[in-house]
Amino acid sequence: MALNLHLLRMFVAVSRVGSFSRAAEAMNLSQPALSKGVRDFELQVGCRLLNRSQKGVVPTSEGLALLKHAEDLFAAERAAEEMLSARRDLNNGSLRIGASTTIATYMLAPYLGAFHQAYPGIDLHLVSANTREIAEQMAAQDIDIGLVEGPIEEGVVIAEKWRTDIMKLIVSEHHDFAADKEPIDPQRLGGEVLILREPGSGSREVVTQALAANNIEPLRFLEIGSTAAIKQAVAAGIGVSIVSTVATRDQVRLGYLRTVELRGLTIERTLWRLKLPERTSRPAARAFEELLEDPQIPQP
Template identity: 65%
Template sequence: MSLNLHLLRLFTTVVRTGSFSRAADALHISQPAISKGVRDFELQVGCRLLDRTPKGVRPTREGQALARHAEALFAAERAAEDELLSLRNLDGGSLRIGASTTIATYMISDYLGTFHRKHPGIDLHLVIANTRDIADLMLAHDIEIALVEGPVEDDELESRAWRTDVMSLIVDPPHRFAGAKRGIEGAALCDETLIVREPGSGSREVVAQAMAAEGIEPRRTLEIGSTEAIKQAVAAGLGVAIVSSATISDQVTLGRLKVVQMRDLQIERTLWQLKVPGRIEIPAAAAFERIIWQDKPFAEVA
């Protein structure tokens, strides 16, 4: 059985958007045409692919399997189109980069600037998400470059150590730790509220593992979904946090945060590039990789 690729595209768009009307808008065709196309496709493959509910549509088990392969197929199609454009001395096309939050906010802008100056015809798209989400986007062929802050255990991905990042304990200036000129023992954190990122964050995982190894368990934790918001919460006296040193220079300079040394606990983490083994790399991705591995637009964080 040969799949009708036009009908496959209609079905995949419905799955991605969650409704026939949104799929019709995305493809610029009528909703009846979408509905008929999906019905014809289900007849062709011989099974129901979508469950239709009052709240929208969702794929059946068979639909989920087919959609997964379809996304990979259409990602390969986009990659072929991008490669054909970019083969002309990288004069056109696009590059989709995924980076976890700290990397995207504080570390990648100089690399993007270097790439843009060298290849101004390439459209850059930066996706910011936590480590697990970036890994999923890479597996789904939605991005060509993936830079993350935490280790990813996935047999379908290859992790390459990229940079080393030092983590620092920050407090507000009135905090009792702020005057400790010789630093503190890590055990002192057991009496504190530790402000942490959301589950799936690479920085949260690294800090949790380091503290668990030393038997340190904070009195309570406060979960906040961004490093910027964590810094503001610490400055407001809501607790202490352990964050990337690359993220704090502005607030330390302004006197809103203090860095406190931990005498017996030094937390460093490796930043990673994720790759899918065997995937054909478009030239724009290869050019960006050369920049992040060879060019050093700023000093290492370590």
């Protein structure tokens, strides 16, 4: 029996995200078409591959066994594509870059601009997600370059230091802290609502670890899924936050936000470049990696 690879891709997509609707969106298909494709594939292989419930979709034991072979198969397919691409020069092709949210939004533009100017024939694709999701995409070889803000669990992906980022407390222009001319006692955060990113965000991990190490417990936490939305909430006086200084420069310059120094507490984080040890980088990826280390690229 020859497996239908198109239907196999449908099964893999649903297994990865645990949802027919999300998988259909990712594959640019209608949900009914995807559901029918998976049912047809189960009929072809002669067994149920997915357990469906109101809580989501998970592979059966047979599905898990097939999923491992499918991922190996598609990894080999990508390797073949990369081999062919490596035989071409840098005049055409594509480069897939994955970056966690702050890096993608506030730091990558100078590098993307320099790369496009040097290699205009290469199509650039930028994926923005949190640290955990970017690491998963690198492990699946869905991206060529991975840049993240927080620590990752050890596994097939390794992390190399890229650069250091400074994080500072931000408050609204009307907050009591905004009037302080000197650094404040970090323990004063105990009376504040601290706004954080979602679980899986590198920013969240760095902030919570720094506060815990200094025995600082805010009044309560508010979770918001993007740095841009966090800045809007802080400016509206909903709470305070600790974010990358590169993400707040415009709002601070315009007076909507104020940065406040914390006495005796500096929060720095390492930004990481992800690697797959056994994967040979394509020429476009190697060229972009060289730009990431170029001191002449203007820093945001």
